[in-house]
Amino acid sequence: MNGDYEKYLKDKRISCKYGAKCYQQNPAHHEKYKHPPKRKLKNLQPSIKKFKAENKVIVRNNDSDSDEEDSKNQTNSDSESSVDTKNRTLRVNNDVSDSDSETSKDTSDDAEESSPEQSAQSTNNDESKGDIPKIISTNIAKKINPSLEIDEEWVKFIKEKFLVTMPEDFYQFWNFCKKIKPANTLEALREVGLYLIGPFDVLAGKFSSIKKSPDEYLIHWRYYRDPPEMQTVLRSDEPTGYHIGYFRDSPGDLPTLLVSNHSKKNGILTQMGGNIFSAVNIFLEELKKSGNPFKKMAIGTLQTALLKQADLLGIDMSKKTEEMIKREKKIVTRTFNKVGLVIPYDKKNDVGYRPLALDNKALETYLTKLQNAKTKEEKQACLSGLQPVFTFASIAADECDFGTGIELGLNIISHGVDCLNSTAEQFLVSNYKLLNRDEFAKIAEAHMKNRRKSLNLSIL
Incomplete structure (x- = not known):
C-alpha cells in the first residue's frame, strides 16, 4: 500500500467530504479534516450520481454543535434531516417550493466513520452533511462546471456589514467573471468599461485584513x-457616474x-432586468448603440459568453420579469427616482x-430653488414653502401612513x-423603523451623515 495513502487511512481526523478536490486554504479546516493524496484520486472516485437540476443557493451555518447534531440525526428519515433550515440552512432563491425541498434531502453518512469513497459520493449531494461551510448551486444535470461554491464566511460578512x-x-x-479573468476578477469586464464593486470586493478578498466602522x-x-x-x-468608467445595483423593497x-x-x-x-446577467446584457445592448469601434469586438465576445452562461443556468434574460410585473401592481406612489x-x-x-x-412637480420646484438659493433670505423663503410638506409628513407618520x-x-x-440631508435622514430613519425596515434606517443614517458626490466611493 502506498505510504501516503496508508497515513491517510490511519489519520484520526474527519474525512473531508470534498476529498482531494477541496479548495479550502483555511488552516483551521485542514486541522479538523483530512484529505486523500491527490495521485490516488482516480482510484477513489465512484460514479457520479445524477441529480435534478435546481437553481438555488444553500448556505450552511458552521455552528459548533453541527458534528454532534449530525451524529444524533443519523437514524432519522431523509425528510426529517432536511427540515432543519432555520438554524443550519438558508435558502436564498426567491420562491423555493415544497417539492424543491424534497429533492435536496440529506443522504450523507457519518463523516467520522466515512471512507474516502463515501466522502467523494457525498460531494454530489446539495444537502449533505454541513462539515464545510459553502454555498452550493446544483446544476449537475445541465453539466454546469464548475458548480457554484462560495465560502459561507463571505455570505455572513456581506449580511453583517452591508x-x-x-x-x-x-x-x-x-463565478462567470472568474472564468474570464481569474487573476483579477473585479476587472473581468474592463474591456467594456465595467468594474465589479461593492459586495464583490468581499469575494475578491479585499476586506480580509481591513477593519472599518x-x-x-x-x-x-x-x-x-x-x-x-x-x-x-457594478460601475462604469464614464464621468457621469454610471453604476448598476440590486434593488429590493424590504x-x-x-x-x-x-x-x-x-x-x-x-x-x-x-430598470435593468431581474438579475445581474440581464442587467449586463442590457448595458451591452445600449453600448452597441454608441458605435464605439474600440469596444465593438469586446462587446460581441462578452455578450456571446454571457448569453451562453445564462442559458446554461436557466436564467431569465427578459427586460421585465414576472416578479417585476407583480411589483408594479404594488407601487403606491411614483417617487422622483x-x-x-x-x-x-x-x-x-x-x-x-x-x-x-405638494405634488411631485411643485415639490421639485421648491427643492430646485432651495438648491440654487444664493442668499440666506432666498433659502429661508424656500424652507418656509416646504414647511407644510414636512409637517404633513410628520402627521402622516403619527397616523400610521x-x-x-x-x-x-x-x-x-x-x-x-x-x-x-438631516431632514431626509429624520423622515427615512423614523418611518423605516416603524415599518420594521431597520436595516434601511441604518443605511439612510450612515449615508446622510457622509453623503459624497465623488465617483471614487470605495472605503478601502
Whole structure:
C-alpha cells in the first residue's frame, strides 16, 4: 500500500467530504479534516450520481454543535434531516417550493466513520452533511462546471456589514467573471468599461485584513443619489457616474430587479432586468448603440459568453420579469427616482400611505430653488414653502401612513439637494423603523451623515 495513502487511512481526523478536490486554504479546516493524496484520486472516485437540476443557493451555518447534531440525526428519515433550515440552512432563491425541498434531502453518512469513497459520493449531494461551510448551486444535470461554491464566511460578512443577503445570480455572475479573468476578477469586464464593486470586493478578498466602522461599510460604493433600497455592484468608467445595483423593497427580501443611475446627471433609476446577467446584457445592448469601434469586438465576445452562461443556468434574460410585473401592481406612489415605492398598504382602510402635501412637480420646484438659493433670505423663503410638506409628513407618520415620510426622504435624495440631508435622514430613519425596515434606517443614517458626490466611493 502506498505510504501516503496508508497515513491517510490511519489519520484520526474527519474525512473531508470534498476529498482531494477541496479548495479550502483555511488552516483551521485542514486541522479538523483530512484529505486523500491527490495521485490516488482516480482510484477513489465512484460514479457520479445524477441529480435534478435546481437553481438555488444553500448556505450552511458552521455552528459548533453541527458534528454532534449530525451524529444524533443519523437514524432519522431523509425528510426529517432536511427540515432543519432555520438554524443550519438558508435558502436564498426567491420562491423555493415544497417539492424543491424534497429533492435536496440529506443522504450523507457519518463523516467520522466515512471512507474516502463515501466522502467523494457525498460531494454530489446539495444537502449533505454541513462539515464545510459553502454555498452550493446544483446544476449537475445541465453539466454546469464548475458548480457554484462560495465560502459561507463571505455570505455572513456581506449580511453583517452591508445588511442585505445577495441573491444566487450574484454569486453565479462572480463565478462567470472568474472564468474570464481569474487573476483579477473585479476587472473581468474592463474591456467594456465595467468594474465589479461593492459586495464583490468581499469575494475578491479585499476586506480580509481591513477593519472599518459599521457606518463605513454601509457607504462603500454608495453613490450620492442612491436610495437605501439599492446595493451597487457594478460601475462604469464614464464621468457621469454610471453604476448598476440590486434593488429590493424590504431589507429582508431578495431583490426583485436591478437598476442603473448616472449620479452626476439625476436621481432617475432605470430598470435593468431581474438579475445581474440581464442587467449586463442590457448595458451591452445600449453600448452597441454608441458605435464605439474600440469596444465593438469586446462587446460581441462578452455578450456571446454571457448569453451562453445564462442559458446554461436557466436564467431569465427578459427586460421585465414576472416578479417585476407583480411589483408594479404594488407601487403606491411614483417617487422622483421613477422606480416607485412599495410599502404595506391597507386599501380597505386607506392606511399606510397618503400623498404628500405638494405634488411631485411643485415639490421639485421648491427643492430646485432651495438648491440654487444664493442668499440666506432666498433659502429661508424656500424652507418656509416646504414647511407644510414636512409637517404633513410628520402627521402622516403619527397616523400610521409611514410611506409618506419615506417618499419625502427618497425624493430629497433623488433630487440631489444637499442642505436637507438631516431632514431626509429624520423622515427615512423614523418611518423605516416603524415599518420594521431597520436595516434601511441604518443605511439612510450612515449615508446622510457622509453623503459624497465623488465617483471614487470605495472605503478601502
